[in-house]
Each structure stands twice: as structure tokens, then as C-alpha cells.
Amino acid sequence: MKRLGLVPSRSFDFRRLVLHHVLDGDTDIQTRYFSFLPEDRLKLTEGVHISRRGERVLVVEPVSAKWTILAAPKKLLQSLKEGVLLGDFFRGAGPEERGRREIMETLYSRGMLSVNGFRQKCRGPIPYPEKYPMFFSLHMAEGCNFNCNYCYMDAALQGQKMSAETARLIIKRIARDLPIKEFTLEFHGGEPLLNFSVIRETMEFALHEAKRYFKRVDFSMQTNGSLIKDEVLTQIKGFPFSLGVSLDGPEMIHNRNRIFPNGKGTFRSVMKGLDLARAAGLDPGVIVVVDDPTTYIETCKFLFSKGVTKFRLNPMACQGRAGTTKEFDAKRPAKFVEEYLKLIDFLVSYKQENPEVFVDIWNINIYILHLMTPYRPFMCARSPCGAGNAIMGFSHEGDVYPCDEFVGRPEFRLGNIRDPGVSLAALIEEHPLCAKLQNRTIETLPKCKACPWRNFCGGGCAAKANDHRGDAWREDPMCEFFSGFYEELAWKIWDDRRLLDLLGQYRRYVSS
Ligand code: SF4
């Protein structure tokens, strides 16, 4: 990142204290020129968050999601907090003049400091432009051949399956009702491959309907991997299809939670499916559910050793079966922060030793993206989240929900696909629950509205808050993880910019 530059002035003449804000590689600070006078009043912007480590302070402007780290003595910062005349700010500065200029310039250019009540306007996170969902999660089979300890659906071996007729109705409604140009159908469950024949038929039908309404469709599937067979791979060949497989790490770690109904571990069966998919030329993404964060590094080492370098690391949530089988104590988020930081150190040294390996960890991309840019492309990490505006979920019988994570929670049911006279567009526009979810923002969530990290974090998941706290209109259960991790990561990036290049996959989401 290029440091802000000053147009130099030889003698100390306030009329010539001209700030030249250069465009910075990863932020959006505008190029402008200003001049100031000694009687101008400087004051830190209301709501700016400051956290000190020794001589340095991290300063966060929560509204525009700008941050910086400065070497600023306590007394100097206190004077800016209280408000100070520019002449007094520089009086007696002597050799510190240059440092004080840098403090003033950096804070001003990021909207953290006002001059006579005027502050530089900085662009905040870029709002999500679409009004209607483009991602539809169909619960094809609500049963599962696994009996994982933390299943968010609490799926049992015998579960209902979506009929081909229900799937067709859903697709007709999506293609016909919604003013969108493209959409993704995700086959979810339970284990969706328990209903593969319907999935196959549904894909044919969706391509046909999409063509009829001049839309584009693609498909994705989240599977436990055990039912991936050659016949399945042959039949999905040629479809625009992406695959996600759940694998929690090496055998010992994976088998702690992902088990068959007879209690035996599922690792080998999952690896077999994953290997088959990769041999068939698919590049499945892997979702790792992390129960114990001390296993992060071991899990990454294992995945890298298997050539899996594109994955997600999702902390296990207190949903479904996990609510009864697992402990979620108050120290959990802090433990995740601690271990995540160790993981970052590990990844940096791994990338230094293996520069040719493409490491693409979704969660890390998001945290860095949000710290370094105004882009917020992911529905689960923006405010409001995607529930009822970017995604819809459908149960096996065609009940419609604002997100697949709400499927099976009756208080979040929007209707049924067979309800006469109701379109999906009308549900989005008129259903009071969608309006309420749209209003679940960092400005309305009681804890988030005062949080300095709100425009980085977005307030988290409504469904997880509902399942964990019994109230979807509260902050995410991993709140302290988000605030703690964003802060720690900011310090880390500031102290070692190589991290951005080494873990630079976030850049591909810029201006997407
Ligand atoms: S969930 Fe927590 S970290 Fe995120 S915005 Fe809300 S209060 Fe801040």
C-alpha cells in the first residue's frame, strides 16, 4: 500500500499545508487538495473507535469502514478528541512536525477528523444492488445416510424427499415470477444424492425453463460425498455444475463428528467420493466444519497434502443436533480468534515455502476483502444478510423460506409453492417477514449499531442467531469472534503487508 504523500513546505506556513491524497492500492481515497489555516479547528469524528497498543493506535471509522494504525502519543490524540486549533496542534512541534502532519492527514483523508465541522466524505461498503434472489436452495432429501453429531437439520436416516413435480413447480415459479437474468439452483439436504434421479430430471427441466424465459441457470450441490459414484458423475457431466463436499479434516478429526448411524466414522467413504469427483475432472470445494479450533493447522496441512487448496472453514454453529450434543460456552469465540491467528501465521509461512500452491480459503478471503476494500459480495457477510433478498430455501414439500437455514422453522415459513395466486416476487415484496429481515441491519441490531466493526462484519447470520439465541433479530452467536478477529487481523496486516500478497485471493472479488 502506498503511503499518503505531502506536498512539502519548507517553512511552516499553514496556507501551504496542502494535503495531497493519493489513490491508495486497496482503498478508495480520492485525490484532492486542501489548504488549512491556524485558526481551523480539528476534532476527531464522533464514533471513531480507538484501540491502543503501546505508542500506536488502531483508529476505525465505523460508518465508512476505514481504518488506520498510527504512532500517536496519548496527549496528542486526547487533544484531537477534545478538539484543538490547528495552530495549537502544531505549536512547539519542532522535529515532530512531520509526524503530526502525517497524523492529521491520515485521519482527515479517512473521514476520521473534521476541520471546522467538515469532514472528508468516504465511500462506505458498496450496497448489494439486486432486489430479488438469484440463489435457490432445494432440500432434495431431508434424510441422510450419515448421523453427524452437529447436523444443522438434525437429519435422520429416514427423511422425506422432494418429488420431481414439486421441484418442477419451484423452477417454473423462479423462471416465471422473478425479474432476474440468471439463477443458481443448489441441491441441498440432508443428503441430496439420496434423491439423485429427481436431481437429474430437475436439471433438465431447469435448463428448459430458463431457456424459455431467456435466463441462465447453473447448479450446485452440497453433499457428504459418500454417494458420489461413477454413474452420478457421468450423469452430471455437461451440466453447469459445481460440487461441494463436507470433509472435516484428517481421519481422526473428521470421524469425531461425521459418523454413520452405527457410530462408525465416514472418512474413508467421503475420501473415496472426493477422489472420484476429482478424477472425473470436477474441482469440488470442500466445506470444513470446525468444532475444535486447535485443529485448524492440522486440518489445513492434511487438505494441502491431498491437493485440496480451495475450502471453507466454518465454525460449528449451535443449530439442530449440535444444540443438544455440543457445548457453546462464552469463551468459544475468543478461542477461535486465538487459533485463527495461528492459522494465518501458518498459512503465510506455508505460502512462502510453497509459492506455487494456490491457497484459496473462502473465510480468509472475506475477512481481508472487508478490511481492505468496500466490496461485500457475500450474502452471509453483509447487512442486511441475504435472507429473503438474495436467497430462498425450499423444503421437500415446497414450503418457501427466506433462506435454506430457516427450512423447517415454522415461524419463518413464507408460504408453499402450491399456494394459489402468490408469486415468489410478491413474497419478496410483500411478505412482512421479508420486510422484517430486510430491516435486520447493523443499524437496527441492538449490539451491532454501536459496534466499530459493524460495516466489516455485517451483523452475521439471522438463522444462527435464531437457533442459538432464540431471536433472529440479535447479533450472530460468533459476534466476539468477528470483532476480535477483525481487530487482530488489522494489526497483523499493518505490520506485515506481505500477508496481502501471500493470501491475495480476495482481490478477485474486487469490482465483481
Ligand atoms: S455481530 Fe458483533 S462484531 Fe458483528 S457487527 Fe454485530 S456486534 Fe459487531
Ligand code: SF4
Ligand atoms: S440467514 Fe444466515 S445463512 Fe441465511 S443468508 Fe442470512 S446469514 Fe446467510
